[in-house]
Amino acid sequence: MSYDLLLVTMILFQTKHLVADFVLQSTWMVQTKGIYGHLGGICHSGMHAVLSAAILLIAPISIAMVVLLSVAEFIVHYHVDWIKDRKLKKLGFTAAQKGFWTLAGLDQFAHQITYVGMFLIITRIA
Template identity: 85%
Template sequence: MSYDLLLVMLILFQTKHLVADFVFQSTWMIQTKGIYGHPGGLCHSGMHAVLGAAVLLFAPISIVMVVLISVAEFIVHYHVDWIKDRKLKELGFKASEKGFWILAGLDQFAHQVTYVGMLLVITRIA
């Protein structure tokens, strides 16, 4: 797999993340991600997995691997968001406080590292 394709896929994952987290995410999803098993958080993570699968179709991997990596992304994304929301509620941070932004930054960092991990897996199997 070429470096060019890896970089394009990383940009596509980042674009997917921007759209799913900041454009398409509904208030319902935002308000319920901290409730374990709630459909709002599941739908949000599902949206990431489906859009991520579309990006994965550019990789020279089988459809089975696209599905497996997408399921892994769903699970990781769901739990990263859930942990962040639980911590925000536990610590009581509001958007006007530095702690809120530290947790938000850690959340976004974890998601970006997930995409790097997904690309690393692809390089090992492609």
């Protein structure tokens, strides 16, 4: 994969993350991500996976790898969000407290590291 294509892919993933996590995520999704197996968290993570698959189609990888990476992102994204929400509820943090923002930052960091892992896999097989 060329550096130009990798950079474009990274920018597309950043844009996708912004849109899926902050623009399109509904109140229903936000309120139910901490309930394991709830459709709200599944839909949110599914939205990430579908948008990622669309972006990955520009990478020089097989359709099977697009599906595998998207499914892996779904699983990781779902569990990162679930863990963050469980911690927020257990600790009782609100948006007015530093602990909330620490957990929110760790959540976003984990998602970004997921993308780095995906890019590493793509560059090794492309």
